[in-house]
Amino acid sequence: MSYNRSTRDDGPLDQLIRALASLPGLGPRSARRIALHLLSRRDTALNQLSDSLRLAAEKIRPCSECGNLDMTDPCRICQSPERSPSQICVVAGVSDLWAIERTGAYRGRYHILGGLLSALDGIRPDNLSIGTLVNRVQDGNTTEIIMALSATVDGQATAHYITDRLKSSGQPDIKISRLAHGIPVGGDLDYLDDGTIATALKSRA
């Protein structure tokens, strides 16, 4: 790919466009537009972005306890005295943690698995941080594990697997809960799919 078909050499502009195009949500056309935008605003946009990228690469690390991304290890959530250490919310990725944090409704701690079990993608239990979770539960004073995994076959299969592992690891008294499945807030029954309605009926309160 080149910004100019007649230009054969792979210069810094080509490299920038290629790097931008490899990002999620961006294609070659968007990458070219962003590259031109950045170059036309060197001081306000390009240098600022460059500094932010360098800072992120240098400072941001995964938390050794929960797997969250932060500038400190343990992360600020794991260090916070306002966060209850007795509750651990298990999520698949950092974006799920951010989604729960946006609600402001949870004041416990997290554990990030790093994905979901998937035979198709070759993701096995060893590829996820399930062992670390079991160790955390055994070492700490955890009373409840909240499975905040997606309501998909892979998500629920992973949740069931973790539940089995926790129960067989000598923690039979620990409470294991999961997020409710069913009708979303503001959802109209007429517009919902059969599976959602059937699940909502089955797990009705």
Place this chain on the structure above:
Amino acid sequence: MENWRDHGIVLSVRPHGESGAVIALLTEEYGRHNGYIRGVNSSKLRGVIEPGNLVSASWSSRMSDQLGAFVIEPERAITGPLMGDPLRLAALISACSLCDAALPEREKHPGLFHGLLALLDTLDGEAWGAAYIIWEMAFMRELGFGLDLQKCAGGGDVSTLAYISPKSGRAVSLAQAEPYKDKLLPLPDFLKPGGSSMDMGEVLTGLKMTGHFLEHWVFAQSTHGTPEPRLRFQARVEAALINSGPNSA
């Protein structure tokens, strides 16, 4: 332009790009068929494109040998209500993964389509474990690896069939099996003449039996071996038995 419309059971979903996926369906007329689908994260499709759900699919492609694209509409949601039950969900994933891994693409298997649909419908019933074993036997027979439970391999009494030969896949009566008991695979009670017990212990016996033939016959030439969800299903049944006693259903 090639196109067709058919019912299909979703076997697998592999995300492709940001909003698309390549899905595999087991269709009635066109067998296991792959295709690209757009907008899998949309509210319309989110709960539909899950392994085990029955959908109505339109496939189109410029040429017949290309991957092509699906347009999907929901027909029956089977997976959602089973998600809360670890064993039934594991059975569903196992059945779908077996079809996905073993069936050749675009080879018509209408019997298997109806068989899988019947199994999925049975999964929320009481006898789901026995139904799963019987489905696996039918699945192997459809692929050319049928087990013979009609008569004794050693010419013994048909009414006392209790074992199966791991080499020939033929049943063996109690008396004929006596000298070779350790080498034979026991039949689950519900497959013995007059047997009716379908508890989880018998289901595990059945899973070990069919698991042997899946490994040594169906997936013998596969570099990946028996699919991981099938192995995990058997391990989960075994763990459930250990945790809750041998006669729990």
